[in-house]
Structures are given as C-alpha cells and as structure tokens.
Amino acid sequence: MDIITIIKKELKRLEESNTCKHETPLQSPQGGVVKVKGKDVVMLASNNYLGLSDHPAIKKAAIEGIKKYGYGIASVRFICGTQDIHLQLENKISKFVGTEDTILFSSCFAANEGFFASLTNEKLGFENYKDVLYSDKLNHASIIDGQRLCKSETTDKKIYNHADMTELERLLEEDKNKDYRFKMIVTDGVFSMEGNLAPLDKIVELGKKYNTLVFVDDSHAIGVSGKTGRGTPEAKGVFGKIDVLTGTLGKAMGGAAGGYISGKKELITYLRQKSRPYTFSNSLPPAIIYGAMAAFDLLTKDHSIVQHLHDNTKYFRKEIKALGFTILEGDHPIVPIMLGEASVAQDMSAALLKAGVYIKGLWFPVVPKGEARLRTQISAALTKKDIDHALDAFEKVGKRMKVI
Numbered sequence: 001m002d003i004i005t006i007i008k009k010e011l012k013r014l015e016e017s018n019t020c021k022h023e024t025p026l027q028s029p030q031g032g033v034v035k036v037k038g039k040d041v042v043m044l045a046s047n048n049y050l051g052l053s054d055h056p057a058i059k060k061a062a063i064e065g066i067k068k069y070g071y072g073i074a075s076v077r078f079i080c081g082t083q084d085i086h087l088q089l090e091n092k093i094s095k096f097v098g099t100e101d102t103i104l105f106s107s108c109f110a111a112n113e114g115f116f117a118s119l120t121n122e123k124l125g126f127e128n129y130k131d132v133l134y135s136d137k138l139n140h141a142s143i144i145d146g147q148r149l150c151k152s153e154t155t156d157k158k159i160y161n162h163a164d165m166t167e168l169e170r171l172l173e174e175d176k177n178k179d180y181r182f183k184m185i186v187t188d189g190v191f192s193m194e195g196n197l198a199p200l201d202k203i204v205e206l207g208k209k210y211n212t213l214v215f216v217d218d219s220h221a222i223g224v225s226g227k228t229g230r231g232t233p234e235a236k237g238v239f240g241k242i243d244v245l246t247g248t249l250g251k252a253m254g255g256a257a258g259g260y261i262s263g264k265k266e267l268i269t270y271l272r273q274k275s276r277p278y279t280f281s282n283s284l285p286p287a288i289i290y291g292a293m294a295a296f297d298l299l300t301k302d303h304s305i306v307q308h309l310h311d312n313t314k315y316f317r318k319e320i321k322a323l324g325f326t327i328l329e330g331d332h333p334i335v336p337i338m339l340g341e342a343s344v345a346q347d348m349s350a351a352l353l354k355a356g357v358y359i360k361g362l363w364f365p366v367v368p369k370g371e372a373r374l375r376t377q378i379s380a381a382l383t384k385k386d387i388d389h390a391l392d393a394f395e396k397v398g399k400r401m402k403v404i
C-alpha cells in the first residue's frame with residue numbers, strides 16, 4: 001500500500017472518532033473581536049492574553065525593525081545571524097524574568113526540544129553517569145519531545161502525577177542516595193488545559209532540599225501571571241529563584257513567534273554551543289525582535305495592561321459561574337468550562353460560533369474521558385461589552401442545550 005492510501009484511511013478514522021482538528025480561518029488580525037466567514041465574533045480562544053497581537057506600538061516597532069535591520073538575516077546565530085538587537089532582546093528578557101542571561105530560539109517548542117538532551121547526552125568529563133528528570137504528568141508536548149531525545153542509557157525519566165507534591169517528594173526521597181549526575185524537576189508554570197499554576201513555591205523548596213535543578217516552562221504565564229506579568233515565579237512568590245525558565249514570545253508577548261531559555265550565564269553560554277535547534281536553525285527576524293522588545297518595554301513601564309487582563313479574567317470567572325456553568329477554579333485567564341461529554345463540547349462550540357463567540361472545545365484524548373470542556377481564554381483586548389456579549393451567548397446557548 002502506498003503512503004497516501006494509508007493516510008487517507010487514518011484521516012477517515014480521525015474524522016469518525018471526532019479527533020480531527022478542523023481549522024477555522026480568521027479573515028482579520030487576532031484581537032478581542034475577529035472576522036470569521038465575514039462575521040464579527042468575540043474571540044475567546046487565543047493566547048493573545050495582553051492584546052498585543054494587533055497593538056499599534058508593537059506593529060510600529062516591527063515595521064521599524066524591518067526598516068532598520070531588514071526582513072531576514074539569512075543565517076544561524078553563530079555564522080552571521082547575530083545582530084546587536086538579538087543581544088538586546090536577550091538582555092531585556094533576562095531583566096524581566098530575573099535571570100543572568102537568555103538565549104533565543106525560533107519557538108518555545110524549539111527551546112524545550114533543545115534543552116534536555118544538550119546536557120544529558122553529553123559526557124562533560126564523566127565516563128559513567130546517569131541523570132534523572134522528574135516531570136509533571138501534564139507537561140507540554142515540547143517538554144515530552146525534548147526529553148525523548150535524552151538517551152535512556154544515561155537518563156532516568158520519572159513522571160509524577162499532576163502537581164502532586166507528595167509524590168514528587170517521595171520520588172526525590174527514594175533517589176536521595178543514588179549517585180545521579182544531574183537531577184531536574186521539570187514543570188509547566190501554567191498548565192494549558194487546566195489553567196492552573198504549578199505549586200512553584202513548594203517545588204523550589206523541594207529543589208533546594210534535594211539539590212535538584214528546577215526547570216519551568218512559563219509560556220502561558222509570561223506577561224500574564226503575577227502583579228506585573230513576570231510569570232508564575234512572581235505569582236508564587238519565588239521570583240529570581242528558578243534555575244531555568246523557558247517561555248514563548250508567541251502568546252502574550254506580541255503573539256508572533258520566538259522562544260527563549262533563561263538562567264545562569266554559564267548555562268546559557270553552554271547552550272549556545274550545544275543546543276541543536278539554536279545552533280542549526282535560522283535567527284529570529286528583526287520584525288519579531290523589535291516587536292518583542294516593544295512588548296517587554298511596554299510591560300516594564302506600565303502594568304495597567306496586565307491589571308486590565310486580571311480584571312477581565314475576574315469579571316468573566318464570576319459571571320460565567322453566576323450563569324450556572326461549572327468552571328475549574330483559579331485566577332488565570334484560561335477558564336475551562338466543564339461539560340463532560342465530547343459531543344456537548346462540540347455542539348456548544350459550534351452553536352456559540354453561530355451566536356458570535358469563537359471558542360474551542362477540548363475532549364479525549366486531549367483531556368481525560370468524560371472531562372470534555374470549552375477552554376475560554378480571556379484577553380486584555382476584550383472590552384466589557386465584548387465579554388457581556390459572550391456571556392449573553394453562553395446563557396442563551398447553555399439554556400437551549402440544557403447545560404444550565
């Protein structure tokens with residue numbers, strides 16, 4: 001059988017099992033309100049938490065980046081792809097997240113993929129060694145893939161139940177007297193399906209107690225969580241205490257593309273030598289560098305946009321509950337509305353689009369069976385009128401479908 005015949009069969013199976021991912025094209029920039037099939041709809045499904053995707057200051061900066069530094073640099077960083085602005089952005093990120101140094105990647109996926117194996121697969125002067133990774137069960141796919149690149153002969157991979165600090169401590173205690181070379185606790189800062197924050201205060205405490213490095217992917221928290229948007233460490237009172245932070249520039253911080261790893265100077269210098277997605281992939285283009293720099297500048301000068309996001313989130317969480325919907329509690333702009341059956345989430349997402357609200361349903365295998373949900377993502381780009389319009393649609397559709 002040829003490959004296309006096999007793929008056709010698989011596509012049919014995906015379609016029948018309702019796990020086929022259908023794309024709904026937008027005919028406008030990303031924002032609080034977007035255009036779909038010629039109609040304006042309230043956007044409740046994007047990672048554009050701060051509304052910077054179409055922000056005048058960010059667009060102006062990106063255009064200036066192109067004017068001053070060109071469209072692309074046509075090289076990897078170490079050949080001729082480093083412009084002074086790459087170093088400036090790395091510096092701005094380090095200052096913002098409270099670390100010594102930062103290395104940029106084309107995405108956070110690439111950053112996470114380029115971290116673990118660059119350390120664990122290298123002898124670094126050790127003839128016989130073993131490293132160990134303790135990873136939260138719900139960590140992002142890019143962390144899972146990054147860890148898959150670690151050779152099993154030299155890396156033990158241990159998964160702990162989601163945010164279960166008792167289990168994490170049990171694993172650390174069990175391994176206390178083993179002669180591991182590197183030990184790392186690995187977690188998302190904010191979990192994208194649940195909208196909850198990792199218990200970083202406890203994780204930092206355990207990292208210290210068991211002499212274990214703490215790695216946090218703060219993609220859904222940079223610019224979002226904490227009073228000034230400095231992420232989960234700020235929200236959990238451990239700012240400046242995380243050994244390795246990764247994050248994306250493709251969500252709150254402008255929403256275009258790009259990722260980073262931040263940490264101790266020596267570690268970042270080492271990654272510039274050994275992290276393959278950095279060494280062997282093109283540099284970020286000037287428009288993105290300038291746009292991202294403008295985003296960090298905006299937040300450094302003024303927290304009102306973060307405050308506005310937090311106010312919007314609080315309002316939506318309160319009102320959607322008042323309508324009778326069941327949500328996962330928390331304070332993050334990811335607000336999962338729990339519906340149970342996949343078919344309910346599918347039908348409700350379609351009905352809401354018709355009623356002028358863009359929201360996506362998640363169901364098995366993305367979330368456990370029976371825990372299908374609509375994942376709301378609140379943005380600072382939304383006005384109170386937009387949110388009220390969405391709430392009104394939720395009420396009408398919810399009642400019609402007998403969900404509330």
Ligand SMILES: Cc1ncc(COP(=O)(O)O)c(C=O)c1O
Binds near residue numbers: 106188220250257259
């Ligand atoms: C926790 C987490 N890490 C990494 C990524 C990947 O980020 P990027 O889009 O920059 O590759 C995502 C994106 O969905 C994410 O949610």
